[in-house]
Amino acid sequence: MNDDRPTRRRVLAATGAGLVGAVAGCSAPSGTSSIEGGPTRDIDRDNTADGSSFTEVYESIIDSVTQVRVFGVSDPLTDDEGRGQGSGFLYDENHLVTNDHVVADGEEVDLQYINGDWTGTRLVGTDYFSDLAVLEVDHAPDDATPLSLSDERPVVGQEVLAIGNPYGLEGSMSKGIVSGIERSVNAPDRQFSFPDVVQTDAAVNPGNSGGPLVDLDGNVVGVVHAGGGNNIGFAISAALADRVVPTLIDDGEYDHSYLGIGLLSVDRIVAEENGLEAATGVAVTDIVSGGPADGVLEGATSTVERRGEPIPVGGDVIFEIDGEPIPDRHALATHLALETSPDETVEISLWRDGSETTESLTLGTRSR
Template sequence: MKNLSTLFGVSLLSGVVTLGSYKLLFDTDGYFSKDNGSVVTMASNSYGKRVGLASEVLDFTEAADKTIHTVVHVKNVSRTTVSNPILEYFYGFKGGQSQQQVGTGSGVIISEDGYIVTNNHVIKDASEIEITLNNKKSYKAKLIGTDSKMDIALLKIDAGEKLQYTAFANSDSVKVGEWVLAVGNPYNLNSTVTAGIVSAKARNLDTSGIQSFIQTDAAVNPGNSGGALVNTRGELIGINTMISSPTGSYTGYSFAVPSNITRKIIEDLMEFGNVQRGILGVEGGELNSMSSKDYGISLTQGFYINKVTKNSGADKAGLAKGDVIVKIDEQNISTFADLSGYINTKRPNDKVQVTYSRDGKTKTVLVTLSKNEFFNAEFKGITLENIEAADKKKFKIDYGVRIKGISDEKWQQYEEELVGSIILSIDNVKATDVETVSKKFGKIEDNQKVRIELISKNGELLRFYM
């Protein structure tokens, strides 16, 4: 009888344990329930870590539906004249034959009255621009302005009705690993949506212009340029611009101009007709373990100041060579792309809080940004400065740097001819601005000859070695 009671007690206890385990693991709120949508993984410290895979996390339908109606197809029609040298030589035929070229890309409606943002390279050299909405309606577009350095262009259509548009998000708040959607027209396939995550922020691809991309693994192909990169709420965080590929098609990563930079550019184009750029007034480079060792400092992240431009905002605020910028306002600065990306969202006379390290101590100063035109550099006794809109119009160019002055005796005999001339390229690298030129000069040895192409004050194209 006693054995029977013991057996009954053990059976009852086993049943309670089994039922409790089932409720804990498999019932409605259990770890392995069908409704939970979570997977338990074990970390090295043996604590359970829940990874969210619930269906609602991966539902992009609302964001896609909001975005596809605001992304447009951009058709660029350009005309070129092709001459026939044989006809010209034997028959005196002049004029050549006109040929039409058509390019396509994407754009994003950013206001209900028809403003559209796209890439500059999508509409470059266009004689006509046609916009086709998601509802198949087409309109002729007017070019409001461009920024070739940042590869952004602003268009305007008159649809005669209020249009759906995509709202801007704060691209500084985007996190690596965040889900995003790329919406555009690859290979003329309208309203194509692809999904991925943010792979990296402030990616510097060493281009002459943009130096702070958002990198994503959402599939982007030719035709996607100018399209939208949006978050899961359907808000614009970037303009898809380029891919990294040996084949010309998507192979893993794509890059977008951050929305904060884009928004600042188009606001400038609307208000001023050109882009207002402010500069901090420092030159240098980002830190790593090797450069930190060379500089004799312990920090391995931040922007090391190697030179401060005289009379710039940085100079007036007391920044000096050897300082390491670690933060601007609330933006941490680990790389040059962090610094340039944030400053590119600012205008001349804007004030920023710069946090820097000097002699092991952290300090913060208020810096007023200078005008970009103020920025200049010196190379081989020649001082250079950025050109203004009037120069671009006069010489019919959209880039170049002006020779401001001559300090080297061997060039002073040519001072009258050189000062005021505009350098177009150095060793076939476009002189888009002084920053680009300064970066190029930094890689040239003192005794190394460089090939210069410039336009003289009289408009004559000259080439020589310096």
Template sequence: MKVKLFLGKLAIAILGAAIAILLFVLFVDKKESVVIVPDGRTTQLTNHSVNTAPQIDLTYAAEMSVKSVVHVKTLYSNDEYQSNPFYDFLFGENGRSQQPKASVGSGSGVIISTDGYIVTNNHVVEGSKLISVVLYDKREYEGKLIGQDPYTDLALIKIDEKDLPKMDLGNSDDIKLGEWVLAVGNPFNLTSTVTAGIISAKARNLGLNGNRMSIESFLQTDAAVNPGNSGGALVDTRGHLIGINTAIESRTGSYSGYSFAIPVTIVEKVIGDLKEFGEVQRAFIGVSIRTVDANLADEFNINKIEGVYVADLNEGGAAEEAGIKKGDIILNVEGKDVNSSAELQEQVSKYHPGDKITVLIKREDEKQQIAVILRNRLGNTKVIKSDDLAFLGADFEPVSSQDKYRLQINRGVRVTNLRSGKLKNEGIKEGFIIYKINETPIYKVDDVKNALQNVKDGGVFISGIYPDGSVKYYAFSLRSKE
């Protein structure tokens, strides 16, 4: 009896187990995952993410670049230290109001060759009587000014030394928004200072110089830059130079989040010209342009917002000779897209007069490639050298403070040693004081050369005064006949 009872209960248990298994197979969701977790690990099935972002190490770039950045110290006399738009942008227009007779300045520079060539900003050394260069290891040298270009705010200086730690050049065209960069310089005389940030924007035109000849296509970064950083290096994560730190946007004169650097593609061309020719061989395409935006597109029924609009052409200029027409849209230069005046200037500035470049334009919605032979400021393709002022047939000297006071002028250079040349042919006499060429005020001898680089269509209009107080004006053309 007990055996039969036991067997009955066992049969019921087996039947119940079979029913449970059947119900499991029929009703449990077969999509449910079964996870086997090895010992020592935990697994989270929801909201799980893996951080795969690369870790940026800037220590190598910092270590390499600080050795190539120098401290540039300058000495000025009060008469020579004239107003400079880049200085005013940093410090305000009252920055020089209470200067002593001798003023000192401070900036940075970058060694670009082992034999002592150093690039810096023009506004760091402009008008200085003495340039002193202090290396990373505290050695100090007198710097010689090789050349300067106010239109890009770059200058080249040289020290007499060998085996210096030069900085390799990068490619600012290839740098992308968001890439990490370092700013290296000497802010507030704090030597060998390194700050980090990212590329915030490219091809910024700030209008600092206010001169139509100026080239501004800045790299914008949020790396901290302050007074004293000017002329220092903007480097990539490999420690390669991609820009020369030049300006900050600030209401206080100190860093407030925006800083700007001249891209190395411009630097390399300008410094190469200064080293070889003594001045920049500036190439011109000969167009006046407008950025294509929504308003322009609506005005001229342009179906796509891209490129730059050719608003006008210089008569006999490179673009006109090549067949570019008013109303064309320039899309790229040598394969590099251009969508603003700054971008077009930057691309053209890489070339020399006489170089042939390919320009992609759009005309009536049809694209075509046009070959353009670039020209110099005089309208030809010849090299312009530093001694090209010899054609004027005169030397120039500063005007004394006494003569300025007597004649009630605040600037000017005096014509001396007049000989056969352009000035004599136009009737200018020795002793004439030039205080303006076209719209450029003349404060020092170098301003004469710089002003002649800014002539339009070769025309020169000189304003000045003779020692007896008589004001005279002279006009002539620089354009040579080919």
């Protein structure tokens, strides 16, 4: 990253309050934008069921989950002209976490808590590469307490709850399990993948984006990112959010490590064509000119066609980074996201020209 490129925080500061209000949705001065509401859930009804342990989790955190309403954009998911919506949750007393894609390009952003209260916001920072954003809130109800990011890595089979506002249906909850971990999911422009994504079979629909995926202790396992259909949903992991969100609060932006390579997970066919003893690792298919790997790593020198697909031959195959195994592209993305930072030098163990070797590489910063 060029030293003279202004940070997002400096850009926001330089534009003044008027533009910040237009981008972030500060609809009134701080301290005057809270409007109380009347939630239907506070109506005293007879003959209500006892609920379950899931009800207890829901009741313990629902006051901290908000509906996010974004004005000035067209929402392709709801066909709502000039308006989009999603979910978010309190990260600390003053800040709310949601998705970058929920608030991106919005002119105004309002939040409504489950108790009916409304509040204005200011944009603090966004990160396109993790799909995370932070808003500063003017007001939080007394019962709304910050949610904790889980300090444990999720495991497949773990029960989780997705809480948010699918299709604008406020305060909804769905139950499922963690059905996959350490996924990398293609971004809409397919120029990169979101790293360290948690997969779940809990129902996730438009409007859930930005809401919490929680464990049965109410800790946030992930920030809901998208529904993939066919009972597959995705969430940005708490581990990645724990790295990105504090930096967004402090600096308004977050820098991601960048290798500058094209890559392909090694399967049996790739292993056979490159003389590998095992189908593991990441094949370097090409090198981005001028990127961190340029002059350090080697891309494929040719391709062969197997089963109608081009198979890279002759390039490096990455096995380890700093001693940690890299069995596939998902592991590579997770390692770069959670264990490295730009300008760090890493040791890469790889297969080149029929033998193992090691190269030192200084990571760059990913740019959009």
